[in-house]
Amino acid sequence: xxxxxxxxxxxxxxxxxxxxxxxxxxxxxxxxxxxxxxxxxxxxxxxxxxxxxxxxxxxxxxxxxxxxxxxxxxxxxxxxxxxxxxxxxxxxxxxxxxx
Amino acid sequence: xxxxxxxxxxxxxxxxxxxxxxxxxxxxxxxxxxxxxxxxxxxxxxxxxxxxxxxxxxxxxxxxxxxxxxxxxxxxxxxxxxxxxxxxxxxxxxxxxxx
DNA sequence: AGTTATGTTCGAGAATTTACGAACTATGGA
DNA sequence: TCCATAGTTCGTAAATTCTCGAACATAACT
Numbered sequence: 001x002x003x004x005x006x007x008x009x010x011x012x013x014x015x016x017x018x019x020x021x022x023x024x025x026x027x028x029x030x031x032x033x034x035x036x037x038x039x040x041x042x043x044x045x046x047x048x049x050x051x052x053x054x055x056x057x058x059x060x061x062x063x064x065x066x067x068x069x070x071x072x073x074x075x076x077x078x079x080x081x082x083x084x085x086x087x088x089x090x091x092x093x094x095x096x097x098x099x
Numbered sequence: 100x101x102x103x104x105x106x107x108x109x110x111x112x113x114x115x116x117x118x119x120x121x122x123x124x125x126x127x128x129x130x131x132x133x134x135x136x137x138x139x140x141x142x143x144x145x146x147x148x149x150x151x152x153x154x155x156x157x158x159x160x161x162x163x164x165x166x167x168x169x170x171x172x173x174x175x176x177x178x179x180x181x182x183x184x185x186x187x188x189x190x191x192x193x194x195x196x197x198x
Numbered sequence: 199a200g201t202t203a204t205g206t207t208c209g210a211g212a213a214t215t216t217a218c219g220a221a222c223t224a225t226g227g228a
Numbered sequence: 229t230c231c232a233t234a235g236t237t238c239g240t241a242a243a244t245t246c247t248c249g250a251a252c253a254t255a256a257c258t
Contacts (some may be wrong), residue, residue: 014126014198015120015121015122015123015126015192016121017127018117018118018120018121019117019118019121021114021117022114022115022117022118022121023114023215023216024114025216027113027114027117027243040234040235041234041235041236042233042234042235048217048218049217049218049219050218050234050235050236051217051218051219051220051236051237051238052216052217052218053235053249054235054236054237055215055216055217055218056216056235057235058236059215065200070224070225072225072226072234073224073225073233073234073235074225074233074235075234075235075236087198088193088196088198089193089196090189090190090192091189091190091192091193093189094187094188094189094190094193095113097187097188099113099186099187101205101206101253101254114217122245122246124246125234132204138205139204139205140204140205140233141203141204141205143202145246147247148248148249149206149248150205150207150208150247150248150249150250151246151247151248152205153205153206153207154247154248155208155243156205157206158245167253169254171204171254171255171256172203172205172254172255172256173203173204173205173255174204174205174206179252191214199235199246199258200257200258201256201257201258202255202256202257202258203239203254203256203257204253204254204255204256205240205249205252205253206252206253206254207250207251207252207253208237208249208250208251208252209248209249209250209251210233210247210248210249211246211247211248212245212246212247213244213245213246213247214244214245214246215242215243215244215245216241216242216243216244217240217242217243217252218239218240218241219238219239219240220237220239221236221237221238221239222235222236222237223232223234223237224234224235224236224241225232225233225234225235225238226232226233226234227230227231227232227233228229228230228231228232
């Protein structure tokens with residue numbers, strides 16, 4: 001069972017989080033994960049290679065935006081909504097806003 | 100009199116804005132500009148070369164985060180608070196929050 | 199006109215990020 | 229055990245970004 005690095009809620013870094021969210025692909029990922037609650041890696045990025053998606057998942061994960069848990073053969077990704085809201089109140093609302 | 104490119108309020112792009120804000124140097128610039136209302140380029144970045152600062156001012160300007168106006172020999176930079184708030188409500192509050 | 203102060207632009211090198219194929223790992227099922 | 233599925237890691241190439249010196253432009257002042 002693979003173990004992933006997830007930063008502490010307390011060590012979330014705003015520039016790092018903004019950087020993770022500043023990519024259009026990842027922004028869309030975040031929105032879809034938020035809408036679905038929890039999503040496998042495969043559920044996103046049907047058009048991109050898996051290795052590219054894996055790169056983006058990692059960027060979001062290591063910035064503390066999402067949490068990845070292993071469930072059998074799949075990886076389920078969820079937004080770290082509470083952690084983000086606690087540390088950067090309002091940020092998620094901005095990012096999830098449809099514009 | 101030099102003319103700068105400033106994107107329309109309506110064409111502000113979230114990934115681009117987040118990208119501009121995702122640099123620690125620029126984040127600090129934005130906070131100090133916000134606190135002061137309007138600041139010359141020289142008032143920031145006393146420790147960095149002018150060309151580096153100019154690069155960061157440009158990034159913020161072209162993302163639509165700040166507006167630069169020429170006042171005699173100096174350039175005055177102000178946050179585009181209204182435009183940002185109209186397009187991405189709450190974003191500025193998150194970014195200016197002291198954490 | 200000459201000088202000084204303020205910033206920009208240019209060019210180049212370093213560092214970071216992105217993209218993606220190929221090889222690999224882990225899980226579940228036949 | 230063999231196989232298919234899900235996803236990661238590795239290696240490399242391309243694109244972006246960052247940094248900074250040097251040269252340039254503009255305005256104010258003498």
